Amino acid sequence: MVAGFADIFLYVVRHGAKALRKAWIHATIQSAVIIGFTLLFSAEYNHPGYITDVPEWLWVSKGLLCGMMIAGNHIGGVLVFSYVAKEFGQDNRRA
Numbered sequence: 001m002v003a004g005f006a007d008i009f010l011y012v013v014r015h016g017a018k019a020l021r022k023a024w025i026h027a028t029i030q031s032a033v034i035i036g037f038t039l040l041f042s043a044e045y046n047h048p049g050y051i052t053d054v055p056e057w058l059w060v061s062k063g064l065l066c067g068m069m070i071a072g073n074h075i076g077g078v079l080v081f082s083y084v085a086k087e088f089g090q091d092n093r094r095a
Contacts, residue, residue, distance in 0.1 A: 015083045022079050029072035036065045
């Protein structure tokens with residue numbers, strides 16, 4: 001997370017509002033996923049029976065969180081390749 005915030009302020013801010021909005025959307029989604037998995041871990045920790053007999057809501061919650069994580073990672077990848085990679089120039093590309 002620290003590296004992500006550093007990237008926002010070092011590389012993304014100078015590309016304008018569109019890039020910054022995309023960066024904050026990515027950060028919000030990823031933060032929500034981390035909080036969600038933390039809450040699920042807390043529920044599993046307080047109910048050891050969930051390890052052997054997993055309720056359906058837990059499977060659905062984990063599936064939704066994984067889907068959110070994939071969407072957030074896609075937005076982050078687009079952000080990196082669209083804005084951050086441009087900072088390093090095309091001279092570093094290998095043919």
